[in-house]
Amino acid sequence: MDGSTRAPPAAGDRRPRDLRADFFRGMALWFIFVDHIPGNWLGNLTLRNLALSDATEAFVLLAGYAAGIAYGAALDRDGWLFAGAQVVRRVGTLYVAHIVLFVMFTAQVGLSAATLDAAIYIDELHLDAFGQEPYRALLEALLLRFQPAFLNILPLYIVLLLQFALLLPLLRRPRLLLALAVVFYAVVRAFNLELPTWTGGGWFFNPLAWQLLFFIGCTLGYRAPDGARPPLAIRWHWLLGVAVALWLVFTFVLLFLGWHRPNLGMLAPRWFTGLLTDVDKTSLHPFRLLSILALTYLVAHAVPIGAAWLRSRMAAPFVLMGKQGLPVFCSGILFAFLGRLALEQSDRWTMQAAVNLAGLLSLVAVGALAAWYKERERAPRTATPQPVTPTPGRPA
Numbered sequence: 161m162d163g164s165t166r167a168p169p170a171a172g173d174r175r176p177r178d179l180r181a182d183f184f185r186g187m188a189l190w191f192i193f194v195d196h197i198p199g200n201w202l203g204n205l206t207l208r209n210l211a212l213s214d215a216t217e218a219f220v221l222l223a224g225y226a227a228g229i230a231y232g233a234a235l236d237r238d239g240w241l242f243a244g245a246q247v248v249r250r251v252g253t254l255y256v257a258h259i260v261l262f263v264m265f266t267a268q269v270g271l272s273a274a275t276l277d278a279a280i281y282i283d284e285l286h287l288d289a290f291g292q293e294p295y296r297a298l299l300e301a302l303l304l305r306f307q308p309a310f311l312n313i314l315p316l317y318i319v320l321l322l323q324f325a326l327l328l329p330l331l332r333r334p335r336l337l338l339a340l341a342v343v344f345y346a347v348v349r350a351f352n353l354e355l356p357t358w359t360g361g362g363w364f365f366n367p368l369a370w371q372l373l374f375f376i377g378c379t380l381g382y383r384a385p386d387g388a389r390p391p392l393a394i395r396w397h398w399l400l401g402v403a404v405a406l407w408l409v410f411t412f413v414l415l416f417l418g419w420h421r422p423n424l425g426m427l428a429p430r431w432f433t434g435l436l437t438d439v440d441k442t443s444l445h446p447f448r449l450l451s452i453l454a455l456t457y458l459v460a461h462a463v464p465i466g467a468a469w470l471r472s473r474m475a476a477p478f479v480l481m482g483k484q485g486l487p488v489f490c491s492g493i494l495f496a497f498l499g500r501l502a503l504e505q506s507d508r509w510t511m512q513a514a515v516n517l518a519g520l521l522s523l524v525a526v527g528a529l530a531a532w533y534k535e536r537e538r539a540p541r542t543a544t545p546q547p548v549t550p551t552p553g554r555p556a
Contacts, residue, residue, distance in 0.1 A: 188215040200503065304318070396461045
């Protein structure tokens with residue numbers, strides 16, 4: 161999630177930073193903000209309306225990619241024990257961030273609901289259980305078993321990293337790691353395995369299924385000390401590129417018909433309409449997995465790692481947000497609810513533009529502040545010599 165998870169390079173490790181991951185992670189954070197605002201016109205242009213995947217899939221894949229780079233290097237340099245400890249430490253950071261975000265978001269929504277006499281906020285965001293049993297709800301939130309709307313991505317990432325810490329040595333055997341992930345994914349979907357929640361049902365994002373996408377990202381990011389290419393680093397082939405492009409066009413047509421021509425669905429056979437209606441997000445339907453991998457294949461070959469535009473002023477805000485993923489994500493959840501309140505007061509284009517522009521600038525500002533603080537924290541500190549006060553009766 162956070163570009164800062166990259167481990168410091170060891171001597172002789174000159175692998176350049178992949179700004180593509182930072183840029184598209186920043187774009188995913190921006191899309192998440194936009195999609196979390198009901199009635200936001202800009203939401204019609206985000207990834208969820210163009211493919212059978214959305215910013216969440218991109219987010220998880222890039223999180224795995226960053227983890228493969230950072231902790232894979234730590235694994236080769238310091239061994240499993242220390243690298244695994246680094247992963248667990250990161251889990252602790254994410255856990256604290258999630259609890260703080262939970263408290264702030266609950267207070268924000270609760271105060272807004274009481275002030276505006278709008279209990280619908282409590283119901284829509286699944287916070288009604290907190291009002292009925294606040295102490296139990298807080299305990300369940302600490303156990304990650306109570307996840308209101310919009311507060312389910314960090315718990316997913318926490319569990320994915322815990323799985324990663326256990327399987328970290330398998331990065332050196334990526335084909336075995338992917339085989340195990342695929343088998344486990346198939347078993348989870350076949351038997352509907354899930355983690356339970358306090359309010360009933362399973363997690364909105366089932367980490368037992370989403371682990372496959374995360375580990376695919378890990379294997380793409382990891383580079384063995386001998387420089388061997390990862391098993392999924394498929395070279396460009398025009399026939400595969402055409403097939404991938406056709407798949408994306410097909411899924412776009414499905415989405416377009418589903419959103420704008422729903423009556424045509426009545427004329428199509430059930431198996432065809434089911435391609436769209438049965439594509440679940442909770443356990444990462446294979447079509448969603450295929451869509452994000454298809455997009456990744458095209459983007460990875462269309463945008464080289466050293467593309468000059470990634471260092472341009474236009475790309476800089478998104479690269480910055482991508483590098484500071486955790487604070488930007490948490491802030492985006494809070495800003496999105498404020499954007500919702502604003503659009504409920506006025507839905508005109510001026511308010512739409514103001515909400516989206518203010519949201520983007522706010523997220524960039526959070527990223528800049530986080531980057532400044534980290535830079536200051538890492539800067540070498542030089543001790544300022546203190547003046548010597550002469551002792552009475554002794555020469556200075």
